[in-house]
Amino acid sequence: MRDVAVIGIGCTTFGEKWGTSFRDLFLEAGALALEDANLSGEGIDALYVGNMSAGRFVEQEHIGALIADYSGMASRHIPSTRVESACCSGGLAFRQAVIAVASGLEDVVVAAGVEKMTDVETSTSVDALAAAADREWEGFVGATFPGLYAMIANDYMHRYPLTREQLAQVAVKNHYNGARNPIAQFRSEITIDTVLRSSLVADPLRLFDCSPITDGAAAVILAPLERAREFTDAPVRVLATAQASDTIALHDRRDISTLDATVVAGRRALEMARLTPSEIDLVEVHDCFTIAEICAIEDLGFCRKGEGGRLTEEGETALGGRIPVNTSGGLKACGHPVGATGIKQVCEVVQQLRGDAGRRQVEGAEIGMTHNVGGTGASVAVHILGRA
Amino acid sequence: MRDVAVIGIGCTTFGEKWGTSFRDLFLEAGALALEDANLSGEGIDALYVGNMSAGRFVEQEHIGALIADYSGMASRHIPSTRVESACCSGGLAFRQAVIAVASGLEDVVVAAGVEKMTDVETSTSVDALAAAADREWEGFVGATFPGLYAMIANDYMHRYPLTREQLAQVAVKNHYNGARNPIAQFRSEITIDTVLRSSLVADPLRLFDCSPITDGAAAVILAPLERAREFTDAPVRVLATAQASDTIALHDRRDISTLDATVVAGRRALEMARLTPSEIDLVEVHDCFTIAEICAIEDLGFCRKGEGGRLTEEGETALGGRIPVNTSGGLKACGHPVGATGIKQVCEVVQQLRGDAGRRQVEGAEIGMTHNVGGTGASVAVHILGRA
């Protein structure tokens, strides 16, 4: 397999973008990525797009073709493929694009993610998102997405030391980072009190433990590493791509508080890159809920099980800490357009490795990781990127 | 890239399977394919599944994880990815699986397709299927899927010689073949009169010009060609994989009666396999409507534009003809579970190349082609398979 590099990135601002349609969202991100790679669009060989539920959110399927068309690539008939894996759709679109380039089949490939969530009412989006879990045996009895993660939180807090304040600190840190990210949906800092005083959604999770409903799109452009410098002075190499699955229903897992798919995908990625967790300079993890970030940093090997709360409280996951987590603001503060999140994570890591992350820059960052989860952990994609 | 072979195939019967759930459908096909490849499931490295609209049909997304789980593969955490491209979802799942094996990343990979369409009422399924076309600028003004293909038919019949009887003959031939296929939804022969007397759906297309609403699943197993004989005595080699896109809306096409994505994908596939159309022994084309088969055989180069009707009338596309088309019965008679169709086409060609097609066997078939279309031609996948 050939080595693969990221040669361009682009991301819309994230938020409730009432004036922007599904197809406009993608176009904006795609145009930014093309510009970043000094490409006109003529040079693109293929396109992969991650999207969870346009069928429910905007009643449109066949997203790959739609996006190729509105990007002006239909006249060249380039292959365009939609990948769906719930909230991990973006991560898997990136992975398919990496494989396409690595195989030698394609040279310059766009991997994008897009979700337009605010065209439907909140109750409809709650129901659409529940389709990421087991509709027949979880959704049927009233499980919501926050409810399932709340059950992870209660199991975790019953078995390991984690205080309500440590959990809130995840949100506080991510809002701090989001306040330093121009694309973030929430750009104001909060305190632990903000979290603890917000309304209960599913005990013990409160509104500020949850990522928001977001419109947004992100795109990255990949090329063979050997050609990367034709397009950019700062290529970023894909050191590893890994993916793992687990049971669709939370109740069927080996351990409710450990996402085995994260453990396995993380281990596979580190093996592929021949690295250890201590060699990773920053990581974007899938913090759809505060408890998810705690589990993620443990399951990826950045600390032992049960130590995630303390690590967070001590500032080790903050900017300037031992392993900065979610410098973008994460899903919590940057926002969570489900299909776009996995690609946005790559954009953030690339910005960091280029040294372009401004007020949220991790000094001297050379290697970064992304961690994208579908459902309550039934799909996980982990990627490792390094300065080329 | 490595050469890739099909080492196992499996297909459920197609039809209105009221007693069978979405997840049971897939399991049945997967188990048949594993058995065919002499595998227990332990040896599978990854899974790709094509599905168009489980979000609408059964309110479930995250299909890749669901299917890995219920196939008993979640405990090994294998990567499982859903691909969506409307009615071309199966074809693209097959293509992604081929790329994964060709790249060297994976060895033994399942490519499957599944659609459970009869759990919703017909009006809901009509609406769900309209999501394959442009929801905002076609569906919004009342376009249905049969309506769009009817406009192709009227344009075609205005410009080229094609009689209503020749069009009906496509359905007659495909029912003849379906009557010889144990998995087909419709297993009785019909006459031209059956078609002409059926009710109008969208002029000039009548009920018997249209493929039905179908439940079904199909699965194939891929391996590197060099390892194929570990699993089977009759491996089938993937000689080419090609994919092309076009505008999502029919009105934006260069030519309404020519599917440019078929032309381009067909040409790319033939180039990749270094073959000409005359060297193809049989082809499964995407006959979602009778007119679609006429366009397909022309756009793939089996005859000149405008000659498809005559070719069909003269029996050249029938069993025993110059280029047998849709020996399975096609979408028309075998049925069209949209996400599964592209995989079922591969199953049919593999059966033919193995000489296992019974009463519908094409004598001495050595090379076969599949042609899978999304929407009205916005996505096309073409594959060429040959005896190994």
Place this chain on the structure above:
Amino acid sequence: MSVPRFWRKIRQRYNLEGTRCTSCGRTFYPPRSFCPDCRRAGETVPFRFRGRGEIVTFTVIRTASDAFAQQTPFVLAIIQLEEGPRVTGQVVLEDVSEARIGMRVRPVFRRIGTEGESGVIYYGTKYVPDVPYPDA
């Protein structure tokens, strides 16, 4: 169709407002913000279509989704606008059998469909014959 999705393009649907590439002059309806010919070199601006044109192809829809079930049978056509692009739209005729390829049409503002769940009525552009019908 959800209210935000409809509302977002209401000007385009009511007024046949598309776009025009200032670089190559190509016009787009439905509107495109990105010219596929000029790509990043082009820029698009709003462009209002008069909407006169002729039927390129058509069908009579006899089975429709719920939102359009009460309107069947109706004529659906692809119309070549004089100003360049082709659009899909309904053609309002006293008798659906009068539709012909080549028929000249002009736009009218009409009720398009009814949303099943909400009962919301959507308006937009349909087409009617513009000049005496050509012989079939």
Place this chain on the structure above:
Amino acid sequence: MSVPRFWRKIRQRYNLEGTRCTSCGRTFYPPRSFCPDCRRAGETVPFRFRGRGEIVTFTVIRTASDAFAQQTPFVLAIIQLEEGPRVTGQVVLEDVSEARIGMRVRPVFRRIGTEGESGVIYYGTKYVPDVPYPDA
């Protein structure tokens, strides 16, 4: 939930009917037709669960989708059945704050939810406390 989807598993939902692998003895609820341990070597047969068990973890759902909006707040739990598998279900309590990890529960037949569009009411299994509550 569409009527066919519900009807298809009605016996399993009403009677807590799952499956059992005749090869390794493992039981499955929700039912599985394929044993992940034995794969093709195993065979599954119907198995009726008594459904007694204890709460592994739980939450109080305060914001729900439309079908469950009228029931909030309600306790949702993962329950370890005595007979092997874990299931997700609602626990009916006079006061939602009484829920505890380790609480013993037994199944009851109850109304589960209401389908928004059709108004159809679905029934199935919920859980109630089985023995005196353990100290929290």
